[in-house]
Amino acid sequence: MDRPSGTSYQRFPRVRIRELKDDYAKFELRDTDASMANALRRVMIAEVPTVAIDLVEIEVNSSVLNDEFIAHRLGLIPLTSAAAMQMRFSRDCDACDGDGSCEYCSVEFHLSVHATDSDQTLEVTSNDLRSMDPKVCPVDQARAYQHALGGTDPFGANASNENRGILIVKLRRGQELRLRAIARKGIGKDHAKWSPAATVTFMYEPDIRINEELMETLTVEERISLIESSPTKVFELDSANQVNLFSLVVVKNAEAYTYDDEVIKHAEAIGKPGLVEITAKEDSFVFTVETTGAITAYELIMNAITVLRQKLDAVRLQDDDGDLGELGAHLGGP
Amino acid sequence: MTVPTKDDSQSGTVADTVPLPTYRSLAAPVRKPVDKFALLPAFLKVRGLVKEHIDSFNYFVNKGIKKIVEANNRIEARNDPSIYLRYLGVHVGMPSVHVEYNIENITPHFCRLTDRTYSAPIKVHIEYTVGKQHEVRRKNNFIIGYMPIMLRSHACILYEKDEAELAKYGECPLDPGGYFVVKGTEKVILIQEQLAKNRIIVDTDSKGRVIASVTSSTHAIKSKTVIFMDKGKIYLQLNQFNKPIPIIVVMKAMGMESDQETVQMVGRDPRYGDLLFPSIQECASERIYTRQRALQYMDEKVTYPGATNQKEGRSYSILRDVFIAHVPVKNGNLRPKCIYTALMLRRMMDAIVNSDTFDDKDYVGNKRFELSGQLISLLFEDLFKTMNSQAVERMNKNSDKTHSSPLDFSQLIMQDSITFGLERAISTGNWDIKRFRMHRKGVSQVLSRLSYMASLGYMTRITPQFEKTRKTSGPRALQPSQWGMLCPCDTPEGEACGLTKNLALLSHVTTDQEEGPLIYLCYSLGVEDLLSLSSEEIHTPGSFLVMFNGLILGKHKDPQRLVIDLRNLRRSNVIGEFVSIFINEKQHCVHIASDGGRVCRPLIIADMGISRIDETHMEKLRHGTCGFDDFLRDGLIEYLDVNEENNALIALYEHMDQDDVERSSITHIEIEPLSILGVVSGLIPYPHHNQSPRNTYQCAMGKQAMGNIAYNQLFRADSLLYLLVYAQRPLLTTKTIELVGYDKLGAGQNATVAVMGYSGYDIEDAIVMNKSSLDRGFGRCIALKKYTVLKDNYGDGVSDMIVEPQRDNGVLIKQNMRALDEDGIAGPGQIIRNHDIYVNKRTPKNTSKGIGRALRESDYKDSPALYKGVDGETTVVDRVMLCSDTNDKLSIKCIIRHTRRPEVGDKFSSRHGQKGVCGTIVQQEDFPFSERGICPDLIMNPHGFPSRMTIGKMIELLGGKAGVSCGRFHYGSAFGEPSGNADKVADISSTLIKHGFSYNGKDFLYSGILGQPLEAYIFMGPIYYQKLKHMVLDKMHARASGPRVLLTRQPTEGRSRDGGLRLGEMERDCLIAYGASMLIFERLLLSSDPYQVQVCRKCGLLGYYNHKLKTSYCSMCKNGENMAKMRLPYACKLLFQELHAMNVVPRLKLTEV
CATH class of the missing domain: 3.90.1110.10 (RNA polymerase Rpb2, domain 2)
Incomplete structure (x- = not known):
């Protein structure tokens, strides 16, 4: 394990944000490797805490769905969880002995809907949930509130008039639903309802090289067919000039490439192997992050980094103790 | 223009009614294909899925019962024939019950919930004599008994009700009917297959x-x-x-x-x-x-x-x-029987001379299907006769005894014999009819409500008559004549394989039709009467015998003419649509059949290969201005039975040329090729791309899939019900699915499946599931179980008592009473755990007779109903229903609900006979993902494909993936590609490419664990997955120590009794082979039933230990001198004692160790 002292393998990853909306982010992560990128992805899915309904006490339920069914649906409603990082887990909350019902670790919700006179079915949605803590509420309510404030609508043009909430159950005349629910902090590893991530994915940035010499041997038809051989729009004809004999195939959008090898196969099929070469850049990743709305995409990324750091700190602290046991011996430690 | 020659008409085609083809018409371009699909829904609208059952029962209620009563319409006292009773008419009323001198109409759902029989009174008009003067009286609407009513038949209140009215009656509109409700359970009388009668x-x-x-x-x-x-x-x-x-x-x-x-x-x-x-x-x-x-x-x-x-x-x-x-003898004239015998001889000798003319017993044309109407009619006839003879018996007895005025018959008729007889037969399935020496078991079966498909499957099932143990392969083999009539896929595996069959989608089973007019018609069409023929004339060459329902009617000199005439009469609705006219060239016979139980199916009539249905007709049909019956009436469509199909040349498509077939010789065109499959196999997408047994396996599994059962599922009181929480409609549907309503009552979910190896927990067809998908509700199901408690009456006002939970200072005296309400019955919505009480019942200690005083608290003992569930699972009381049963006892039905999420070991299956258990559940972040962010719900091992050859599943995946990308449900109906009822793979691939996927359905995935790309492209997309009813929770079982059987003191057997796990012979053999003798000793003796006995060393018999004197004693030697203690299995000691009792003396010879 003797490393030549002086040479450091430490790299300094760079992040470039391409697009950042409230519930969507796209960024590049460079100068690092897959383990790092994947660790970030995994943490975002499974370990960034949010708040979600965890306990439901049903007082009256005469709807068509049974109690567990409704409880399950309630649990999956994303709640605004900007404060979740600061909240306590109920299991290690001192204020309530892990009871999970104090203000430090829980938020109480009430729902009481009674379909009275109307002959139409009444839709019970997340908008009917009344939160005891204004910071934690169903995401649609938060959106409507922001909209009412006259703030810019970050969720696209017609989010406001489409804001009908998340459907919980439909009631016919005479049916009633009344319940008390307690939301708690948790992580996606325990249950998917606590996962703030709708989509977290990354791809290796492709490195596409077109062999210009070979390309010149192609007819225009062959070039067009080469472009069309890719199911996604990766290539195009050099559109600066009109399509003519000399227009070349250029990369239009490298990231649209799905590593499907279709172009390479096509090149081989027309007898020009090596016409296009595509490799993945081993140290460069394009992340796409979408959230459920519980926290913003920015918070998700930042919280994920925080959580990841905490975990690394935990490992490092262990290392400092030298308490690796047999593992330490294997690593050739002291 | 050509003149029809003799040859032309003898070729068996029916060409004479159409304008003969001219040069022009033959040279005209082939017409565009007509979309005939709309005929299928039209047919099902008219005939329904179980129309054969309902038709048959209707026939019995409307006509059959009248014939039976008419045939036995007079009963008279034996000693005085002038005392009589005459039945003038009979009809079946509306389903009702007598409640305290009131008649109340009942609904089927009411009967299901209250364990009643859905039956209607059989009312007769009678004329009978009263008194000594034999005064004639009449009575109308006299009830002779109650008849169980088939749901959706004429007599049922649900007949021709629309959806809103059905909902009012608590009935599911998608429920096909065709079954009975007897004592609260739904019973189907299965279609019975037998050899044709009178042939x-x-x-x-x-x-x-x-x-x-x-x-x-x-x-x-x-x-x-x-x-x-x-x-x-x-x-x-x-x-x-x-x-x-x-x-x-x-x-x-x-x-x-x-x-x-x-x-x-x-x-x-x-x-x-x-x-x-x-x-x-x-x-x-x-x-x-x-x-x-x-x-x-x-x-x-x-x-x-x-x-x-x-x-x-x-x-x-x-x-x-x-x-x-069956050959009628008029005035003692046996000549028809002679001719019939001669014909039998002739047929026999034909077969000897030419072995081609042997009949095939397995040929569907030689089979008849007996339906519920016929079976009930047999039963009713027998019961009716019994009832009458009993009445006569009673009358005789009375007139012998008393010399007072003779009684009238109307008082001697007992309703019970018919009511109970019918009820008993349908509820037990035992059809015992003495007259015909008929003893059949299992005629009726409980309608399975496990899934919607299961109940539909029951309605189309056909059971064989002969025993299943026979090893013969003939009746089990797929018969070519099954085409279009019986489903080639849907048959069980194992002993009933190939014997139990199912009807195809469009097939229909006929009911009896009036014979008289048809016979008359035949004679007027030139059939020469048999009796006017000399023996020599019967078989003159060129003339054909005309057989009508197995009887020889006579002969005809121009059989083709007769056949054409009859068929034209049928097409123009002069004779019934189900009459079959079939010319058998080999036998020189024309067979006309109007009997019940033949299977037939509708076909489009074609003239010289040109379909009679064109686009204008279909237009009308689609607009609803005419229906299937109009088509039938206009002679565009006709029903052919299996025999008549032999005279037809049926093309699949009009517009397509089939090899080596002269277009002009085509007589009929199929409606849709997918109709050769049945209802249950109809939900398989692309079944024609699968290996055949896989479709058969799916047919068995589709019936075990959980899903939605009926619209009224939450109001039903089945003893066990499995429901899926989020049941979906399949992304890749078939036309059959839409026709039968499976898209409304689905039993499965569209799972995104990645076909790859993962984690090693996926060998042997196991699947790996995504934990987050399960969290979000994939495969989540509800199990509803019914527990019934009866509050018994013991007479004299002594009855069980249901008491409120006993409390001590406001605290429940027992913890397991927490689910109880104040009325002593568990409250709906309460969580109920293992060993909790759900009905707090107390029974009198002495139930034999009343003690003459009011019972005190101390006269009762606790007999609570304890819930036996799984420890650690939360179950909830869903509903509590109270009703009085037929004996006026209070019955308390608690329905207990358990919501389950999938766990390792639960069984899942796709729609292609590919079942597998959940091998492991993996976190979402460990699952592979694509750069679009798609992460599969489950991972299936690719080794499932090569040996199973379920190409249909692969196409389903492709089609499903294209479907979700473009937002259109794709179709995969059987053989549907040419007619556009199934999407072609090429089209699917181009859709995929359009949406940025690879044409072959494979995706580039990254490993969720490492973040690196997987080395292969992964075949990934949505496949409809069914959760099957076999769940680990219901099956897992282990025990350390526990209950023992009283007699042998060995551990009990079976999971339900918390039994031990037997170390059987084979396991023992393994231990012997291994040499683990001490282990065998321990397992067989110590762990099972150890027992200590006293053995007399002298006589070798068992003695006993006297606890008072603290000595052992041999009762044979009358002393305790040579006693030895030893241990042996209790079962061994028991064996010795049993042998003693049989005068066999086993003696133990002991040696010192």
Whole structure:
């Protein structure tokens, strides 16, 4: 394990944000490797805490769905969880002995809907949930509130008039639903309802090289067919000039490439192997992050980094103790 | 223009009614294909999925019951025939019950919930005599009993109700009906398959002899007549004769004294004569020349002499009444029977001369399907006769005893015998009819409500008559004549494989049709009456015999003409649409059939290969201006049964050329090729791309899939119900799915499946599931279980008591009473755990009789109903229903609900017979993902494909993926590609490419664990997955110590009794082979039933230990001197004692160790 002292393998990853909306982010992560990128992805899915309904006490339920069914649906409603990082887990909350019902670790919700006179079915949605803590509420309510404030609508043009909430159950005349629910902090590893991530994915940035010499041997038809051989729009004809004999195939959008090898196969099929070469850049990743709305995409990324750091700190602290046991011996430690 | 030649009309086509093709019409371009699909929904709208059941029952209620009552309409006292009762009419009322002198109408759902029978009164109008003067009185609407009513039949209140009205009655609109509700359980009378009655079947028997047999069936009698050839001579075999009778003797006994006439009757072909010669010779050698002598000869061979009428001669009456009983004998004229026998002989000899003409017993045209209406009619007839005879019996008894005024019959008729008889038969499934010596078991079965498909499958099921144990392959094999009539896929595996079948989607089973008018019509169409023909004339070449429902009607000189005329009459609705006219060139016979139980199916009529249906017709149909029946009436469509199909040339598509087929010879066109499959196999997408057994497996599994059962599922009270929480409609549907409503009551979910290896927990068809998907509700199901408690009455006002939970200072005295409400019954919505009480019942200690005083608290003992659930699972009381049963006892039904999420070991299956258990559950972040962010719900191992060859599943994946990308449900109907009912793979691939996927459905995935790309492209997309009812929770079982059987003191057996796990013979063998003797000793002796006995060393018998004297004692030696203690299994000690009891003395010889 003797490393030549002086040479450091430490790299300094760079992040470039391409697009950042409230519930969507796209960024590049460079100068690092897959383990790092994947660790970030995994943490975002499974370990960034949010708040979600965890306990439901049903007082009256005469709807068509049974109690567990409704409880399950309630649990999956994303709640605004900007404060979740600061909240306590109920299991290690001192204020309530892990009871999970104090203000430090829980938020109480009430729902009481009674379909009275109307002959139409009444839709019970997340908008009917009344939160005891204004910071934690169903995401649609938060959106409507922001909209009412006259703030810019970050969720696209017609989010406001489409804001009908998340459907919980439909009631016919005479049916009633009344319940008390307690939301708690948790992580996606325990249950998917606590996962703030709708989509977290990354791809290796492709490195596409077109062999210009070979390309010149192609007819225009062959070039067009080469472009069309890719199911996604990766290539195009050099559109600066009109399509003519000399227009070349250029990369239009490298990231649209799905590593499907279709172009390479096509090149081989027309007898020009090596016409296009595509490799993945081993140290460069394009992340796409979408959230459920519980926290913003920015918070998700930042919280994920925080959580990841905490975990690394935990490992490092262990290392400092030298308490690796047999593992330490294997690593050739002291 | 050509003039039709003789050859033209003999080719069997029906071309004469259409304008003959001109040069122009033949040269005209082929028309565009007509989209005939709309006919299918139209057919199902008219006929429904279970129309055959309902039709059959309707026929019985409307016509059959009237015939039965009319045939037995008069009963009279034996000693005074002027005391009588006459039935003037009968009808079945609306389903109702008598409640305290009130008549209340009942609904099927009410009956299901309260364990009643959905039955309607059978009302008769009667005329009877009263008093000494025999005064005639009339009574209308006299109830003779209650008849269970088939749901959705004419007599049912649900008949022709729309969806809103059905909802009011608590009924699911998608429920097909066609079953009965008896004592609260839904019972189906399965379709029974049997050999056609009254038809000659020429076959070989087990000894290889050629036999011609007829099973005759009339209202009065059923008999089987067999004529067989043994060593060149022909004999008749009949149960009533103990020995075979030479056939010529039989002919002579029936008046055919001339051998020449017999031979003429059979036919002039010298080969027939040669074959008959030995038989004639045998008869001559017995010196039987006259009718008298022949009858005498036969009299000696009657099995039970004395039973029959002595005056006429026993054998004569047998010949008249039993021998080919369905041939009517008018005024003692046996000539029709002679001709029939001659025909049997002729058919037999045809078969000997030319083995092609043997009949095939497995041929569907030789089968008849007995439906609920016919079965109930048999039962009712028997019960009705019994009831009448009982009434007569009672009348006789009364008139013998008393000399007062004679009673009237109306008071002697007991309702119960019919009511209970019908109810008992339908609820047990035992059909015992003494008259026909019919003892059938399992005729009716409980309608399975496990899934919607299961209940539909029950309605189309056909059970065989013969025993299932036979190893023969013939009846099990797929018959070519099943095409379009019976589903080729849907049959169970195992012992009933191929015997139990299912109806195809469009097939229909006929009911009886009036014979008289048809016979009259035949005569007026030029059929020469049989009796006017001489024996020589019957088989003149060129003329065909005309057979009507197995009877010889006569002959016709121009059979093609007759057939064409009859068919045209049918197409123009002069005769019923289900009459089949079939010309058999080999037998020189025209068969006309109007009997019930034939399967038939609708086909489009084509003239010279050109369909009668064109786009204008379909336009009308789509607009609803005309329906299927209009098509039938206009002669565009007709029903063909299996036999008539042989006279037709059926094309799949009009617009397509089929190889080697002259277009102009095509007579019919199929409606849709997907209709060769049944209802259950219809939900398989692309079944024609699968290996055939896979479709069969799916048919069995589709019935075990959980999903939505009916719209009223939450109001039902089934003893066990499995529901899926988020059931979905399949992304890749078929036309059948839409037709039967599976898209509304789905049983599965569209899972995104990645076909790859992962984690090693996916070998042997196991699947890896995504934990987050399960969190979000994939595969989540609800199990509803019914627990019934009866509050018993013991008479004298003594009854069980249901008491509020006992409390001590406001605290429950027992923890397990927490689910109880104040009324002593568990409250809906309460969480109920293992060993909790759900009904707090107390029973009187002394139930035999009342003690003459009011019972006190101390006279009762606790007998609570304890819930037996799984520890650690949360179950909830869903509903509590109270109702009084038929004995007026309070019955408390608690329905307990358990919501389960999938766990390792639960069984899942796709729709292609690919079942697998959940091998492991993996976190979402460990799952592979694509750069679009798609992460599969489950991972399936690719080793499932090569040996199973379920290409249909791959196409389903592709189609499903294209479907989600473009937002259109894709179709995969059977053989649907040419007609556009199934999407082609090429089209699917181009859709995929359009949406940025690879054409082959493979995706580039990253490993969720490492973040690196996977080395192969992964075939990934949505596949409809079913959760099957087999769940680990219901099956897992382990025990350390526990209950033992009282007798042997060995551990109990089975999970339900918390039984031990047996170390069986094979396991023992393994331990012996391994040499683990101490382990065997421990398992077999110590862990099972150890016991200590006292053995007398001297006599070797078992003694006992006297606890008072603290010594052991041998009761044989009368002393305790040589006693030894030893241990042996209790079962061993028991064996010794049992042997003692049988006077066998086992002695133990002990040696010191």
